[in-house]
Amino acid sequence: MIVTLLEGLLPAPWFFALRVAYWRSRRRLFPGLGRTPRLRETSKAHVRRSGEGFFLNYCAGRGLDVGYGGDLLCPNCKGWDIEDGDAHELPGIPDEAYNFVYSSHVLEHLEDPVRALRSWWRVLNHGGYLILYLPHRDLYEGRRTLPSARSKEHRRYFLPDRSDPPDTLSVEGLVHSACPYAELVALRTCGRRHDPSAPSAEGPDDGEYSIEAVFRKPPF
Numbered sequence: 001m002i003v004t005l006l007e008g009l010l011p012a013p014w015f016f017a018l019r020v021a022y023w024r025s026r027r028r029l030f031p032g033l034g035r036t037p038r039l040r041e042t043s044k045a046h047v048r049r050s051g052e053g054f055f056l057n058y059c060a061g062r063g064l065d066v067g068y069g070g071d072l073l074c075p076n077c078k079g080w081d082i083e084d085g086d087a088h089e090l091p092g093i094p095d096e097a098y099n100f101v102y103s104s105h106v107l108e109h110l111e112d113p114v115r116a117l118r119s120w121w122r123v124l125n126h127g128g129y130l131i132l133y134l135p136h137r138d139l140y141e142g143r144r145t146l147p148s149a150r151s152k153e154h155r156r157y158f159l160p161d162r163s164d165p166p167d168t169l170s171v172e173g174l175v176h177s178a179c180p181y182a183e184l185v186a187l188r189t190c191g192r193r194h195d196p197s198a199p200s201a202e203g204p205d206d207g208e209y210s211i212e213a214v215f216r217k218p219p220f
Contacts, residue, residue: 035068035069035070035079035081036070037070037072038069039071040069040070040104041071041104041133041210042065042072042133044193044206044207044208045133045190045208045212048192048208058100058129058214059073059074059076059077059102059129060099061099061125062076062100063077063078063098063099063100064090064093064098064100064102064120064123065077065078065079065080065102065103065104066080066081066087066102066106067087067103067104067105067106067109068080068104069081071104073104073131077102087106087110087116088112088116088119089115090123093123094123095122095123096122096123096125096126097125098123098124098125098128099124099128099129100124100130100131101121101124101130101131102131102132102133103120103132104133104134105133105135107132107134107158107174108134108135108153108154108155108156108157108158109153109155111155113156113169115178117174117175117178117179118179121178121179121182121217124217125217126217126218126219127216127217127218127219128216128217129185129217130179130182130214130215130217131212131213131214132171132175132211132212132213132214133210133211133213134158134171134211134213135150135157135210135211136158136159136160136189136191136210137157137159137164137168138159139189139209139210140209141157144164144167144168145166145167156169158171158174158211159171160187160188160211160213161173161187171187172184172187172213175213179215179217181217181218182215182216182217183215183216183217183218184215185214185215186214187211187212187213187214188211189210189211189212190208190209190210190211190212191207191208191209192208193206193208194209
């Protein structure tokens with residue numbers, strides 16, 4: 001994709017503006033077609049998740065995949081991406097509309113992750129699951145401070161349960177600061193088939209290098 005190739009050539013604000021304009025124009029030019037299916041980070045975890053009962057445990061009912069990029073978590077998900085609106089607000093989606101909300105490798109790009117998480121929590125039904133899949137700083141970046149050597153769009157790094165100022169946030173701490181009543185169900189580092197010695201434009205390799213976190217929204 002031309003937009004991806006330009007990432008290394010343009011300043012970060014210019015690249016982000018170009019990316020937004022590209023997807024908005026694509027939405028106008030190709031109504032109803034949606035995004036081309038792509039195998040990305042979510043697909044890397046599919047076999048593992050199927051074997052662990054992930055989909056049976058957390059993905060029943062109607063789901064929303066925020067920032068799916070053409071790599072939908074499962075068939076009962078609606079994909080939401082930049083051409084649909086601001087991920088900080090999810091405009092047009094009513095409260096408690098989904099049984100689970102999933103997002104893969106998105107929060108590191110957003111200006112205000114707390115505001116985004118509050119919106120994702122808003123559209124989640126009581127008793128439902130918020131599922132986050134984020135790049136693990138030490139597996140993906142291999143460095144403590146910004147800027148990222150992987151992507152100009154990354155605004156922060158993540159570790160599972162501890163912060164490391166100035167640039168690294170705890171996933172557990174971030175979610176609880178945004179959603180105080182969130183119940184932590186699962187928090188793990190996923191490094192299946194990870195090979196840090198084999199970098200590429202899409203990431204270190206074709207394995208996982210992520211944090212997987214599941215939080216439950218308490219029933220009434």
